[in-house]
Amino acid sequence: MTDQTRGYLITLEGGEGAGKTTAATLIRGWLEAKGREVVMTREPGGTPLAERIRAVLLDPEVKGMSPTTELLLMFAARSENLDRLIRPALTQGHDVVCDRFTDASRAYQGAGRELGLARVDLLAEVVHSDLSPDLTLLLDVPVNLGMERVGQRGDTLNRFELAEQAFFERVRQGYLDQAAKEPERFCVINAAQNLEAVQKDILAALEDRLAGLM
Ligand code: Z5A
Numbered sequence: 001m002t003d004q005t006r007g008y009l010i011t012l013e014g015g016e017g018a019g020k021t022t023a024a025t026l027i028r029g030w031l032e033a034k035g036r037e038v039v040m041t042r043e044p045g046g047t048p049l050a051e052r053i054r055a056v057l058l059d060p061e062v063k064g065m066s067p068t069t070e071l072l073l074m075f076a077a078r079s080e081n082l083d084r085l086i087r088p089a090l091t092q093g094h095d096v097v098c099d100r101f102t103d104a105s106r107a108y109q110g111a112g113r114e115l116g117l118a119r120v121d122l123l124a125e126v127v128h129s130d131l132s133p134d135l136t137l138l139l140d141v142p143v144n145l146g147m148e149r150v151g152q153r154g155d156t157l158n159r160f161e162l163a164e165q166a167f168f169e170r171v172r173q174g175y176l177d178q179a180a181k182e183p184e185r186f187c188v189i190n191a192a193q194n195l196e197a198v199q200k201d202i203l204a205a206l207e208d209r210l211a212g213l214m
Contacts, residue, residue, distance in 0.1 A: 007036070007094045008210065009086065009131065011101040014139035015172050016161055017149030018191045020099050023139060023202055027097050030206050034214050039089040042099035044074055046081035053077040058158040065159075067113035074105050075123045082128055090131075101133060103178055108160070111174025112167045135209050137202060138179050139191035143168040 010027060012020040024040060031038045044054040053073050056062060078101070089096050102124050110120045141149075143165060150161060179186035187205040191198050 004213070005093060007039075007090045007092070007096060008134040008213070009090060009096050009098065009101075010210075011098045011103065011133040011136045012139065013100060013103045013107070013136055013175060014191060015141060015143060015146045015168055015175070017146035017153075018139035018141045019149075019195070019198060020139055022195065023137065023189075023198070024097050024099050026199055026202055027137075027206065030203060031095050031097070034211075036214065037092075037094040039085065039094050039096045040099075041081060041085055041096060043081060043101055043104065044077035046077075046086075046098075047084045050077040050080040053080075058160070060157060060159045060162055062159060067109060067115050068119075070113065071105060071109040071115060071119065071123065074109065075127050078102065078105075079127045082131070087131070098133075101136075102128070103133075103136060103138075103175065106178055107171045107174035111177075112163070112171040114170070133185060135205075136179075136182075136186045137205060138175055138186055138188045139198070140172070140176065140188050141191040143172055145192055 012023055012027075014020055028038045028040060043050075044057055045051045053076055057065075057070065057073055057077075081098075086096050086098065102120070105120045105123070106117055109115050110117045147161075147168070150157075176188070179188050187209060189198060189201050189205065193201070
């Protein structure tokens with residue numbers, strides 16, 4: 001153990017069908033095997049109120065939401081998740097695995113909806129100037145392959161999944177640009193590989209970036 005008493009914040013990012021949900025379970029198992037207490041959460045969501053905001057954001061019946069409204073709702077949900085769940089868990093020394101965080105706002109609202117990064121960074125400063133992820137795993141997958149996987153799941157498409165291809169291409173590029181800017185925080189995983197190879201790369205990244213800290 002290092003002298004860090006707060007837990008680690010590990011975030012998972014990527015486009016649709018990248019495999020974040022599966023990866024989150026793998027990361028939890030790895031941390032628990034190291035004797036760590038782990039709290040899992042997701043964004044938008046994670047608390048009762050934030051889950052209600054999520055329901056509005058993902059509802060395909062909600063038409064014509066403005067990009068700025070979408071961004072503000074993402075940060076309203078994030079503020080709740082941080083205040084009620086993430087910060088208290090980290091303070092208690094628990095690690096938090098969060099399925100999407102502010103990098104998703106940079107990619108989806110900043111790049112995808114073309115709001116630009118300055119507005120996202122301004123809200124990040126308001127909502128969590130004290131905190132940034134210790135490690136971000138970006139599961140990168142070509143847009144067509146990710147959508148194919150989502151389609152195979154057979155669920156109703158959410159409000160985001162109804163967007164056009166160009167939107168998802170901007171999202172993917174937004175994530176890759178963010179990762180290139182902060183290589184010490186990000187680890188990019190090739191999520192186009194089969195599940196076994198993806199999991200092997202995730203475990204290698206955890207060993208490389210986190211094992212020495214625990
Ligand atoms: N959003 C935003 O715009 N701004 C923000 O700030 C935040 C979020 C925080 C949340 O929806 C939406 O909110 C999201 C961005 C936006 N847009 N959408 N949609 P969500 O949580 O429902 O959606 P998601 O995060 O994209 O979840 P997902 O579609 O379930 O993707 P995933 O978790 O990455 O994938 P998965 O469920 O683990 O895997 C999908 C399927 O592929 C599944 O059947 C797997 O068995 C299969 N899979 C996974 N990996 C593989 C490999 N390697 N090979 C083969 N098959 C695989």
